[in-house]
Amino acid sequence: MAKYVVAGTTVEFNGSDVSANVARCEIVINASEVDTTDFGSNGWTEVVGGLKSGSVSLDFHSDFGSGAISNLLEDLVGTIGTVTVIAANGTAASATTPQYTAEVLVNSFTPIAGAVGDLATFSVTFPTTGEVSYATA
Amino acid sequence: MAVSITGLRNALATNLGTISGLRTAAEIPDNPSPPIAVVTMDGIDYDQAFKQGLTIYNFTVLVIVGRAAEREAQRRLDTYSQTDGIKSGVESDRSLGGLAYDTRVVNLTTIGSLQLNDQTYLVAEFAVAVYA
Numbered sequence: 001m002a003k004y005v006v007a008g009t010t011v012e013f014n015g016s017d018v019s020a021n022v023a024r025c026e027i028v029i030n031a032s033e034v035d036t037t038d039f040g041s042n043g044w045t046e047v048v049g050g051l052k053s054g055s056v057s058l059d060f061h062s063d064f065g066s067g068a069i070s071n072l073l074e075d076l077v078g079t080i081g082t083v084t085v086i087a088a089n090g091t092a093a094s095a096t097t098p099q100y101t102a103e104v105l106v107n108s109f110t111p112i113a114g115a116v117g118d119l120a121t122f123s124v125t126f127p128t129t130g131e132v133s134y135a136t137a
Numbered sequence: 138m139a140v141s142i143t144g145l146r147n148a149l150a151t152n153l154g155t156i157s158g159l160r161t162a163a164e165i166p167d168n169p170s171p172p173i174a175v176v177t178m179d180g181i182d183y184d185q186a187f188k189q190g191l192t193i194y195n196f197t198v199l200v201i202v203g204r205a206a207e208r209e210a211q212r213r214l215d216t217y218s219q220t221d222g223i224k225s226g227v228e229s230d231r232s233l234g235g236l237a238y239d240t241r242v243v244n245l246t247t248i249g250s251l252q253l254n255d256q257t258y259l260v261a262e263f264a265v266a267v268y269a
Contacts, residue, residue: 009187020190061186117241119185119268 008089011058013072014081021069023121024059025085027100029132054128056083056104062113062120073124076106080129093135101135102128140236140269142178145194148233149176149240149265153198156226159217168254171203172213174223179264191238194267197246198223205250205257214261218245223263237269 011022032050064070083102090097104126114120150161153174160173177197185191200217203210217223224242231240247262 007184007187008189011187019187022187022190023185025187061191117243119191 004088006089008091010084010086010091012082012084013069014076016067016072018060018069018072021061021063022058023061024057024123026057027054027085027102027132028057029054052131054102054132055125056085056102056128057123057125058083059121059123062111062122070111073106073109074111077109079106080104081106081126083126093137095136099135100132102132103130104128139189140192142194144236145233145267145269146176146178146196148230148236149196149198149227149267150174152227152229152233152240153223155229156217156222159200159226165199165253169201169258171201171210171258172217173201175199175201185268192269194269196265196267198227198242198263198265199251200261200263201251201258202261203259205259207259210259214248214259218261223261227263227265233267233269237267239268241266241268 009019009022009025010017011019011025029052031052033047034050035045036048037045060069062070080103083104084099086093086097086099088097093099106126108124110122113122146163150163153159153161158172160170162173162175165175175198177199179195179197181195182193183189185193200223202213202217227242228240231237233240243264243266245261246264249260251258251260
């Protein structure tokens with residue numbers, strides 16, 4: 001398997017599989033730029049990698065069913081949660097379906113959203129705290 | 138969740154059956170006895186969430202209200218087109234007996250005529266979205 005169409009990404013939040021309520025998932029890992037430009041840079045800026053950071057963005061389908069995503073997130077604002085994502089439509093970590101795990105700060109939750117006639121959805125972007133780990137087994 | 142399309146169709150017909158005086162059918166009959174509502178599949182939007190967590194099934198409810206020349210047919214069409222008509226009937230159980238997350242009559246798409254056995258019938262088509 002090489003290229004793939006996103007259809008079956010596995011998304012777990014605090015150990016609960018919430019994939020069926022997720023329509024989009026994005027993990028971003030950044031490194032800050034630390035300027036090292038000096039008189040020897042010949043007129044060019046120079047940078048090195050600094051501290052790393054990340055974020056996890058998810059588009060959810062609202063669901064207030066027992067144990068469903070809206071109830072799951074309701075009491076977690078301000079706390080640290082664990083997001084686990086298995087890429088490439090995988091169900092277990094492997095070389096071709098890597099698993100990313102991140103501790104995130106649940107810094108927002110939108111329990112009510114949507115216009116008349118629309119499917120009720122909400123989007124979140126949680127900053128990561130600590131390392132975003134990567135596993136292939 | 139995986140659902141039976143036949144089950145959805147039957148459940149929609151069951152909901153339509155709550156409308157007084159309206160017959161329902163799974164297929165267009167050769168000799169319809171109006172007023173009658175027929176549930177037909179229009180299309181499916183797969184993969185609305187990961188792991189097939191949400192699929193949108195688009196149905197058309199074809200309502201044959203009577204022969205086009207009948208004045209009574211026009212009045213029936215008015216009644217069925219009101220928000221307390223086909224829309225309320227289809228949405229009387231939006232979970233379709235637990236088969237769906239939600240059901241919505243989106244719009245009345247077409248009012249026109251249908252030729253069956255040398256008869257011209259007045260028909261209306263309602264678009265129904267089932268989230269399952």
